[in-house]
Amino acid sequence: MAETASDGEAPALNTHARLEALLTRIIQEPEKRDEIAEEIERDFTQRRAVLVLDMSGFSRTTQLHGIVVFLLMIHQMRLLAVPTILAAGGKLVKAEADNLYCLFETVDAAVRASREIMNRLETVNVLLPADRRLYASIGVGFGDILVLDDADLFGDEVNLSSKLGEDVAQDHQILLTEAARAELDEGVATTPERVSISGLVLHYHALA
Known part of the structure; x- marks a missing residue:
């Protein structure tokens, strides 16, 4: 389910939970390391x-x-x-x-x-x-x-x-x-x- 925010605000992208999820993806999908690292740097x-x-x-x-x-x-x-x-x-x-x-x-x-x-x-x-x-x-x-x-x-x-x-x-x-x-x-x-x-x-x- 997608994240939602109150009062029509966009959900925060730089949360601890999201960073941990992205780091876990790097471990699980090492072939996508560069792509995921770029996403982390862009959003955090x-x-x-x-x-x-x-x-x-x-x-x-x-x-x-x-x-x-x-x-x-x-x-x-x-x-x-x-x-x-x-x-x-x-x-x-x-x-x-x-x-x-x-x-x-x-x-x-x-x-x-x-x-x-x-x-x-x-x-x-x-x-x-x-x-x-x-x-x-x-x-x-x-x-x-x-x-x-x-x-x-x-x-x-x-x-x-x-x-x-x-x-x-x-x-x-x-x-x-x-x-x-x-x-x-x-x-x-x-x-x-x-x-x-x-x-x-x-x-x-x-x-x-």
């Missing part, structure tokens, strides 16, 4: 900027105050960051622990949201005790992103943005993948950097 892929935000200080804060305090800090961060992301035209795809994964139409919009988040954190931190201040690092990428149900996302630029935001960036830093930097105007000040992680040399750009 969006060319977007991706922003990955990571909060800092989980171990330190938890050891000092316990997990409930850190959960409260995560909640405070989301209350501050999510409206900023939405106001810049972004979409929160998923929130996992102290991370946010977001999509934007352009890198410029993702950078604008990133800067505003950092500015708001600086303002809020003036009012918070030193051991409960909110710090974040952000990685921004750009490219073809596989999006599922508007609730999950995959792709090389997602992986690179996560690596930059979680493992490379320091507190208050915004780092861009090479693909993201290429989408910005030359007048935007950035510093090219490189780092070696797990045997992989990663080139990126730090936003001034």
Whole structure:
């Protein structure tokens, strides 16, 4: 039976169930691998900027105050960051622990949201005790992103943005993948950097 949608809307094509069905077909019909892979890429892929935000200080804060305090800090961060992301035209795809994964139409919009988040954190931190201040690092990428149900996302630029935001960036830093930097105007000040992680040399750009 064909999928139906309420109010005359077309059914979503990028669902988890449909992806699993297509992957199963590849296993069952390996001779159609290329055809099915093309269908997956066509219906699930969006060319977007991706922003990955990571909060800092989980171990330190938890050891000092316990997990409930850190959960409260995560909640405070989301209350501050999510409206900023939405106001810049972004979409929160998923929130996992102290991370946010977001999509934007352009890198410029993702950078604008990133800067505003950092500015708001600086303002809020003036009012918070030193051991409960909110710090974040952000990685921004750009490219073809596989999006599922508007609730999950995959792709090389997602992986690179996560690596930059979680493992490379320091507190208050915004780092861009090479693909993201290429989408910005030359007048935007950035510093090219490189780092070696797990045997992989990663080139990126730090936003001034």
